[in-house]
Amino acid sequence: xxxxxxPDLIAGLYKRFARYRFPMPPNNxxxxxxxxxxxxxxxxxxxxxxxxxRTEVDGQAKIIVLLPGPPxxxxxxxxxxxxxxxxxxxxxxxIASRELRVAMMGESLCDSxxxxxxxxxxxxxxTILAGTGxxxxxxxxxxxxxxxxxxxxxxxxxxxxDALDDYVYxxxxxxxxxxxxxxxxxRGATLAVAESCTGGAIAKRITAVSGSSRYFLxxxxxxxxxxxxxxxxxxxxxxxxxxxxxAQVARALAEGIRRRCGSSHGLGVTGVAGPTGGTEEKPVxxxxxxxxxxxxxxxxxRRFVGDRQRVRAWAAQQAxxxxxxxxxxx
Numbered sequence: 001x002x003x004x005x006x007p008d009l010i011a012g013l014y015k016r017f018a019r020y021r022f023p024m025p026p027n028n029x030x031x032x033x034x035x036x037x038x039x040x041x042x043x044x045x046x047x048x049x050x051x052x053x054r055t056e057v058d059g060q061a062k063i064i065v066l067l068p069g070p071p072x073x074x075x076x077x078x079x080x081x082x083x084x085x086x087x088x089x090x091x092x093x094x095i096a097s098r099e100l101r102v103a104m105m106g107e108s109l110c111d112s113x114x115x116x117x118x119x120x121x122x123x124x125x126x127t128i129l130a131g132t133g134x135x136x137x138x139x140x141x142x143x144x145x146x147x148x149x150x151x152x153x154x155x156x157x158x159x160x161x162d163a164l165d166d167y168v169y170x171x172x173x174x175x176x177x178x179x180x181x182x183x184x185x186x187r188g189a190t191l192a193v194a195e196s197c198t199g200g201a202i203a204k205r206i207t208a209v210s211g212s213s214r215y216f217l218x219x220x221x222x223x224x225x226x227x228x229x230x231x232x233x234x235x236x237x238x239x240x241x242x243x244x245x246x247a248q249v250a251r252a253l254a255e256g257i258r259r260r261c262g263s264s265h266g267l268g269v270t271g272v273a274g275p276t277g278g279t280e281e282k283p284v285x286x287x288x289x290x291x292x293x294x295x296x297x298x299x300x301x302r303r304f305v306g307d308r309q310r311v312r313a314w315a316a317q318q319a320x321x322x323x324x325x326x327x328x329x330x
Contacts, residue, residue, distance in 0.1 A: 099171075123152065126139055194232040218261060232260065
């Protein structure tokens with residue numbers, strides 16, 4: 001197809017740049033190039049418009065949609081200008097989707113548990129996306145009715161949840177910190193944290209959830225040994241005897257910050273994030289996590305592999321998942 005340069009779009013581009021008092025580079029005029037017969041889709045969030053074209057390829061009716069790439073432009077434009085054009089009176093296919101979230105399980109182990117199940121469902125697309133201590137299992141079913149698509153994806157999701165057991169923390173795509181927030185509020189519980197190697201990453205994730213002030217009281221980044229004592233009441237003798245990176249200190253952090261902040265639950269984390277500071281006895285990646293509820297204190301040791309950023313991210317994920325499991329048992 002031969003593109004043509006739309007004069008109205010050219011004028012609009014110059015007006016847009018003039019409004020912000022920027023000179024428009026000549027190569028921006030290419031954003032006014034349009035496919036013959038295409039509908040121009042107005043883009044209020046950027047300079048490049050979208051295009052919608054109905055055409056034929058080898059005698060078959062086709063639809064071509066061109067949209068700008070930045071998500072804050074693409075998504076609103078698709079919803080406002082494209083979606084209703086795709087919904088025609090002869091639409092016969094419906095799509096239902098589901099997203100399972102899995103914490104602290106390796107991608108290969110996860111797939112080995114669920115592949116024998118999802119491969120039996122030929123009509124459902126299954127995609128596994130792995131992050132740091134977090135796996136997303138996306139399910140998408142297509143059918144002639146929405147009810148049929150929903151039933152199909154629900155059936156598979158329930159079987160996958162059974163196979164993965166309590167490693168699944170969400171079946172609707174919520175983040176781990178959102179699930180923790182639900183459980184804390186459901187229990188009428190409050191939380192305080194004492195973080196060493198994670199440097200505030202746990203508190204950052206918890207407070208990213210709107211309304212977290214209802215259950216998150218605060219805490220401290222106790223990076224140095226003196227502040228572990230000052231802010232979380234960790235005895236100096238305990239640190240000298242066992243070292244700052246130890247199960248004993250993690251326990252004392254969780255219990256101490258809970259008492260100091262007056263919360264029902266306390267989280268304590270201490271470890272060696274690297275790349276320096278590790279020893280043969282306590283290597284880089286060694287992290288101790290503790291959660292205390294005033295009646296019992298649980299301590300977990302983990303050894304994470306990767307660079308400093310990865311170890312800290314894994315440690316924060318482990319702490320939140322440990323709290324989730326603790327709350328579920330109460």
